[in-house]
Each structure stands twice: as structure tokens, then as C-alpha cells.
Amino acid sequence: MKTAILPVVICGAFAAALHAGTADTSDKNPVAMPPSAEADFGSITVGGKFSQDLQSGYLDAIQGLVVTQNQALFLDIRDTLDDSNQNLFSAGLGFRTLIDDPGVIVGGNVFYDNINSSSNNMFNELGLGAEVLSKWVDARFNYYLPEQGRKLIGTARTAR
Numbered sequence: 001m002k003t004a005i006l007p008v009v010i011c012g013a014f015a016a017a018l019h020a021g022t023a024d025t026s027d028k029n030p031v032a033m034p035p036s037a038e039a040d041f042g043s044i045t046v047g048g049k050f051s052q053d054l055q056s057g058y059l060d061a062i063q064g065l066v067v068t069q070n071q072a073l074f075l076d077i078r079d080t081l082d083d084s085n086q087n088l089f090s091a092g093l094g095f096r097t098l099i100d101d102p103g104v105i106v107g108g109n110v111f112y113d114n115i116n117s118s119s120n121n122m123f124n125e126l127g128l129g130a131e132v133l134s135k136w137v138d139a140r141f142n143y144y145l146p147e148q149g150r151k152l153i154g155t156a157r158t159a160r
Helices: 005-018
Strands: 022-024 031-033 042-050 055-067 071-082 087-099 104-116 122-133 138-146
Antiparallel strands (some): 122 138
């Protein structure tokens, strides 16, 4: 069973170190300033899902790459492992912008998804998404483009 949790932790630590501060360009000698409240964007979440049929754990790391008062470009990495020996890994870039008047957030994303199934098959897909978020209504659209090709998931023999 392969897992991508260690690469997730390494990528998350690397992404967190990318933003050391903002440059003060008010004079000819730029000086590094501490990150502003807007640029302090990132989190690591560890969680699980437990039921009678399936248990799984996940690690999700989100890190802001370029963040301004009304816009954010961010990296999202997620790894999930369940008790059926299936591993799901997803990494992508997202972008959101706030339109002040009417108070709407518009965004988009592109993701790479990988599933290592319990039958030792690898499935890869590209995910594209768009979203409009408001105080009252959220609308999201996702499109997935799977890799082409067939995978053998099992065999069966019938009695004659």
C-alpha cells in the first residue's frame, strides 16, 4: 500500500515557508516587512470519517501563495487513506476574488487527482472548477477529465 502523506507534509511545510513577508517599496532600499493580516493565509487539517462500513483519515493543507486584500491564489493538497487500502491524493491551485459591491466571491481551480485503489490500480484525472459565493447562495461547477484506458478490477468464473 502506497501513501502520499509524507509528500503532503513536505509540500505543506515548503509552501508555508514561501511567504516570509512583504517588501516595503516606500523608499529605494526595500526592507522585508512581516506578513500582513491579508497574507496570513494557510491551514493544516487532520481528520477522519468513521462508520460501520468504512474508516478513513485525511490530511489537508491549504497555503496562500499570493494574497491581497481582495484576491487569493492558493495551493490545496489533500491525502486520504481508508481501511480498504485505498489512497486518494489531490493537489491543486485555486483563485478567488472578492467583488465588494455586491459582496460576491468569484473563483476557479484546477486539480490533479490520483486514486490508488485496493485492487492496485491507479486512476488519474484533471479537475476544473468554478464558483460564485454570496451571502445567500453558493454555486459551484466541477468538471473531471479522467485518464483514458481500461483497468482490470477483478475476474469472475461462472459455474457450468
